[in-house]
Amino acid sequence: MILLLGGEKGGTGKSTVAVNLAVWLAKEGADVVLVDTDLQRTASHFIDRRNQIADLPKVHCSEKHGSVFDTVRDLAKRYEQVIVDAGGRDSEELRTAMVAAQMIYCPLKASQPDIETSMHMNELVKLARGLNPSLEAKLLISMGPTNPVIHEAAEAREILVDLPEFELSPVTIGDRKVYRDSMIEGRGVVEMNNDKAKAEIEALAAEIYGGNR
Ligand SMILES: Nc1ncnc2c1ncn2[C@@H]1O[C@H](COP(=O)(O)OP(=O)(O)O)[C@@H](O)[C@H]1O
Ligand SMILES: [Mg+2]
Secondary structure (H helix, E strand, O other), X not given: OEEEEOOOOOOOOHHHHHHHHHHHHHHOOOOEEEEEOOOOOHHHHHHHHHHOOOOOOOOEEEEOOOOOHHHHHHHHHHOOEEEEEOOOOOOHHHHXXXXXXXXXXXXEOOOHHHHHHHHHHHHHHXXXXXXXXXXXXXXXXXXXXXXXXXXXXXXXXXXXXXXXXXXXXXXXXXXXXXXXXXXXXXXXXXXXXXXXXXXXXXXXXXXXXXXXX
């Protein structure tokens, strides 16, 4: 399966979600490759750090820029699972990956600028579906406030359910330091000591990969 983490805004958690799902898959024994299409190389840097630690489940990594369609489809023949990490802007990488993928997840913060960007992203999904009609598209609230008094995630949900091209994931990824710490360490949160973050990634993985990864 080809899963794309994409969106038109930087800093929404795309790379964080991409690497965490890749680690979850590798831990499950899947043959997984992360395709880093972003010149910022967040995912590649993560894999470099991960590879320095002995005995962790292997996540392969490949970098590709410009039109990524052929590379992504080719990798899908050689690996069981392909996760594409796109940069945070409307780009050739994002558009060609949207045509190659089976599924796109767009992480966003529960804030007004992110919600507005999703409205344009909705148009891009519509365009991509002209070429890739079976593309599944989901919005994912990431970096949700973990303080229960703050209801921004619930408020954002009310607006986001109205974007016609998207479904809204029932999972919320919380704003938790462990996501930053694990990224620096080259580990996924499922390899760290934080049950809440671990449960979030497991819930997301179950939604995406179900019983049959
Ligand atoms: N759920 C989260 N909780 C806390 N920090 C996060 C979370 N997701 C991402 N971050 C941090 O936010 C910054 C941007 O995340 P990143 O995944 O690189 O975003 P993107 O790939 O969309 O640009 C990074 O410093 C990352 O560690
Ligand atoms: Mg990124």
